[in-house]
Amino acid sequence: MTRSDDLLNELKINRRGAAPKKKRYWPWIVGVLLAVLAAFFLLRGGKPVEIETVNPRSAAESGPASVLDASGYVTARRIATVSSKITGKVQSVYIEEGQRVKEGEILARLDPLDAEAQREVAASQLASSQSQLAEAQAQLALAKSNYSRNRELAAKQLVSRQALDTAKAELDTRAARLASVQKQVALAVDQKDVAQLGVDNTIIRAPFDGVIIAKAAQPGEMISPISGGGGSIRTGIGTLVDMDSLEVQVDVNEAYIGRVNPDMPVEAVLNAYPDWKIPGSVIAIIPTADRSKATVKVRVALDSKDPRIVPDMGVRVSFLDKNDAGKPLTGFWIPNSSVITDGDGKFVFLVVDGKAKRTAVTVAESNDSESRIDKGIGKGDSLVAAPGKELQDGARVASKADAAK
Secondary structure, three states, rough: HHHHHHHHHHHHHOOOOOOOOOOOOHHHHHHHHHHHHHHHHHHHOOOOOEOEEEEEEEEHHHOOEEEEEEEEEEEEEEEEEEEOOEEEEEEOOOOOOEEOOOOOOOEEEEEOOOHHOOOOOOOHHHHHHHHHHHHHHHHHHHHHHHHHHHHHHEEEEOOOOHHHHHHHHHHHHHHHHHHHHHHHHHHHHHHHHHHHHHOOOOEEEEOOEEEEEEOOOEEEEEEEOOOOOOOOOOOOEEEOOOOHHHHEEEEEEOOOOOOOOOOOOEEEEEEOOOOOOOEEEEEEEEEEEEEEOEEEEEEEEEOOOOOOOOOEEEEEEEEEOOOOOOOOOOOOOEHHHHHHOOOOOOEEEEEEEEEEEEEEEEEEEEOOOEEEOOOOOOOOEEEEOOOOOOOOOEEEEEEHHHHHH
């Protein structure tokens, strides 16, 4: 047998021999799937859900119960743009923002040159009229004396009747002249007073006690009480606010305006001082509604007069029940985000021993940011601030701060 025959024999397929064994892969596939599932459940059960926690705030420490909460701003009932009574150029300004002034205090001066010139002219006219008055009085006295003498002589028939009539006519003329000059003097006095008033009007004074909140003019600028504010002409030198006239105006939704009444006690909290609670009362409900916002304005008086309260500050007002005013609240305040509502009612998640515990609660009242819980939580409890849909009862939890360590 040749070598080529041997090679052909090696290439032949032995169909009568035993079939080769098939490799079985499915046990390996099942094993891998089981390992993946085990790892998935292990990781799911082992890794805690990251959360943020909050602690309930005692409602008793927050004050009496409110029937309604609303937001508004501090406003001044007495505010004025201080201006002059005449048009003129500002000579001096004595005010700055934040300065306290008294009623009648000089705030600024206008250039008095024109006004003083008019006063001098009026004074000269008065002096001239007074000289004419003295002359007329002297002439009248002479005419009276002449008439008396002629009357005595006429009685003795020492002068003619014509001479007596002439003396009488002269007396009447001098009397009329005196009356005319007296009117001229009175007019000159009035003109001088008006001219003096013009000089006085160059001095701008504070109309009432208050605080300057804006300075609007500088020396050299023109000021006019009738200017529209355009161009280089100012309408005033500054803005004055009576700080004793401050109050709060709040916009109350018209759907809840029925809960508000005049003289109703309130508690105001300034946005700038959230821990400062200011008592007050309702002054009036303004009888008109804002169609665009569906709100009604309510005026509120503050019992406290404090320099920290300034116009246009944001403020939150809680309207209190007259019967419950002064009574402490029960329960605890928590963020609205902590409360979840479903078909079974309202509940929260407490954090107990590192696990989330679903707990039913009773909500007594709510506002825009918080809810007051009467039942279900207690002092010292730790709550999930904003539970997500993935959080379940009994799930392991950890605060984000701890997880980041």
